[in-house]
Amino acid sequence: MILITGGDGSLAQALRECFESVGYEIAAPSRSSLDVSDRHSVGAFFRTLSEPVELVINQAGSLRDGPLLKMNEADWDKVLDAHLKGTWLVSQAYAASLQGRPGHLIQVGSYSGLVGPAGQCNYAAAKAGLIGLTQSLAREWGAQSIRSNIVLPGFLETAMTASLTDVQRAKFREDHVLGSFNTVHHVAKFVRFLHEDLPQVSGQTFQLDSRVRRPGW
Numbered sequence: 690m691i692l693i694t695g696g697d698g699s700l701a702q703a704l705r706e707c708f709e710s711v712g713y714e715i716a717a718p719s720r721s722s723l724d725v726s727d728r729h730s731v732g733a734f735f736r737t738l739s740e741p742v743e744l745v746i747n748q749a750g751s752l753r754d755g756p757l758l759k760m761n762e763a764d765w766d767k768v769l770d771a772h773l774k775g776t777w778l779v780s781q782a783y784a785a786s787l788q789g790r791p792g793h794l795i796q797v798g799s800y801s802g803l804v805g806p807a808g809q810c811n812y813a814a815a816k817a818g819l820i821g822l823t824q825s826l827a828r829e830w831g832a833q834s835i836r837s838n839i840v841l842p843g844f845l846e847t848a849m850t851a852s853l854t855d856v857q858r859a860k861f862r863e864d865h866v867l868g869s870f871n872t873v874h875h876v877a878k879f880v881r882f883l884h885e886d887l888p889q890v891s892g893q894t895f896q897l898d899s900r901v902r903r904p905g906w
Contacts, residue, residue, distance in 0.1 A: 690740045693717040694725050694779060695749030699847040700797065703873035704746060707881050714740065725749045725775030735782045741790060744884050745783045747776040748797035750815075754808050765811045772815035773822070780826060784835060791834035793884055796823050798839045800900060820894055827892030836891040838883060842876040843898025867899040 691708050693701045696717030705715045716738065724730040725747075751771035753764040780794055801809055802816030819839055826837035844861050862868055879897060883890065 690714045690716060690738065690742050691744045691746065692738075692742050692779075692783075693746045693748060694723060694775070695720070696723075698748070700842065700845065700873045700876060701746075701748055703877040704748075704880060707874070707877035711881075716742075720749070723749075725779050726770035728778055731778045731782050735786055738786075742783060742786065742792070744793045744795065745779060746795050746797065746880065747779055747819075749775055750797075752812060754812065756808055757810050760811065768811040769815050769818075772812070773818045776819060776822060780822075780837075784830060784833075787833075787835065789833070791836075793836040794823075794826060794838070795880055795883065796837075796839040798823075798841045798894070800841050800843065800896065800898065802841070803896070804902065823894070824892050831891055836888075838891060839894050840876065840880060840883070841894065841896045841898075842873075843871045843896070843900070845871060845873055845876070847873065865899045866901055869899075871897055 697719040723734045799816040801813045805813030823839040
């Protein structure tokens with residue numbers, strides 16, 4: 690079985706379709722069934738699972754952008770809880786459920802975690818934290834054959850970006866040397882490839898778009 694958190698989003702649905710097309714059983718709960726930021730909700734959900742989970746895709750999240758001086762504590766907490774605390778809680782419950790079996794965690798990160806944009810300090814901090822968490826879990830659990838990787842999908846046309854103007858989209862496109870964006874289906878295919886065809890890979894960050902950074906950025 691594969692667990693996809695934040696199951697009602699566009700990327701989650703593409704992931705579900707991609708894995709189901711080759712025979713995987715999928716659990717893709719929405720927030721009403723699995724609130725990743727709540728320990729009791731996470732524990733209760735894992736107790737309902739009747740089959741072992743071989744892969745968890747941590748992609749639940751929230752977006753509350755704004756300049757630092759106008760960002761309130763609730764905006765900060767909501768985003769950090771959804772992305773970072775939620776991944777920590779789900780990963781903890783997942784590792785405990787494996788009982789010696791191998792496993793795999795794939796976090797859905799963001800380019801914002803590498804190059805924090807203005808007006809997204811909460812989101813950038815959460816996504817940067819996911820990279821560190823991913824690497825720590827890879828080191829901590831490698832001896833138990835539990836892998837941990839993070840994928841940065843790039844700009845995607847989803848509900849999260851639907852409010853952007855054409856001018857804003859054009860600016861994002863200018864940053865991509867190929868002048869084009871991924872789709873959720875491209876990302877889903879890569880995630881499946883990472884899980885199925887790269888079994889010796891762990892602790893890695895995969896940036897899937899064509900934005901180019903100098904080393905050290």
